[in-house]
Amino acid sequence: MKDQILAALSTNTTAFLAAVQQFTQEQFNQVPFEGSWTAGQVAQHILKAETGMPAVWKGESIATDRPVDEKAGILNHIFLDFTTQLKSPDFILPTGEPKNKTEIYEALKSNRAAIESLAAEIDLERTYTAFSMPKLGTLTGIEAITFIMAHSTRHAQQLNRIYAALHKD
Numbered sequence: 001m002k003d004q005i006l007a008a009l010s011t012n013t014t015a016f017l018a019a020v021q022q023f024t025q026e027q028f029n030q031v032p033f034e035g036s037w038t039a040g041q042v043a044q045h046i047l048k049a050e051t052g053m054p055a056v057w058k059g060e061s062i063a064t065d066r067p068v069d070e071k072a073g074i075l076n077h078i079f080l081d082f083t084t085q086l087k088s089p090d091f092i093l094p095t096g097e098p099k100n101k102t103e104i105y106e107a108l109k110s111n112r113a114a115i116e117s118l119a120a121e122i123d124l125e126r127t128y129t130a131f132s133m134p135k136l137g138t139l140t141g142i143e144a145i146t147f148i149m150a151h152s153t154r155h156a157q158q159l160n161r162i163y164a165a166l167h168k169d
Contacts, residue, residue: 001142002120002124005119005124005142005145005146006119006120008118008145008149009115009116009119009145009148009149010116012148012149012152012153013112013116014085014158015053015153016046016108016112016152016153016155016156017105017108019110019111019155019156019159019160019163020039020101020104020105020108021105021161022159022161023039023101023161023163023166024093024101025100025101025102027039027163027166028040028043028099028101029098029099029165030166032161032162032166033165035096036162036165037125037158037162038099038162039095039162039163040098040099040101041094041095041096041099042094042155042158042159042162043091043099043101043105043108043159044094044095044099044104044150045088045092045155046091046108046112046151046155047095047104047107047108048091048094049092049151050108050111050112050115050148050152051111052131053111053115053118053144053148053151054111054114054115054118055130056128056130056144057118057119057122057128057141057144058118058133059128059129059130060128060129060130061075061123061126061127061128061129062126062127062129063126063127064125064126064127064140068124068125068140068142068143069140069142069143069146070143071136071139071140071141071143071146072143072146074136075136075143075146075147075150076146076150077153078150079147079150079152079153079154080154081151082154082157089134115148117143119141122141123141124140124141124142124145125140125141126140126141127139127140128140128141128144133147
């Protein structure tokens with residue numbers, strides 16, 4: 001099971017980074033349509049959402065007293081339902097100033113490398129208690145990876161829609 005989830009995470013990382021990389025620096029900060037984030041804001045949002053994961057996994061954990069993937073289905077349901085619009089918690093909202101694509105791309109790449117490396121070392125079946133996800137509580141390592149993949153898949157789709165909107169002419 002661990003090998004499968006780590007392979008899926010690696011594939012997800014490649015796909016998300018490719019979605020970010022398709023933009024030029026100028027396009028990275030262009031608003032594609034009213035009410036939309038820029039590609040840079042989407043990328044910064046993912047970076048903010050994922051940056052703390054290595055610290056959570058290095059923090060305290062407890063033995064899991066429920067199925068270790070119990071919350072995976074709800075996480076996938078929430079984030080992979082592209083017909084709904086979700087409201088981001090304030091602490092991971094992107095800022096309004098222009099973003100440097102290279103800096104954000106490299107930070108995303110570095111953070112994902114740290115996540116992938118640590119995920120290979122830790123017990124993914126334990127519940128990590130340093131962070132409680134809004135409405136869902138603490139997550140096991142498996143559930144945290146499920147969140148990372150579902151959340152970034154959702155936003156890779158958003159990046160692809162932004163890219164298409166910027167290239168419709």
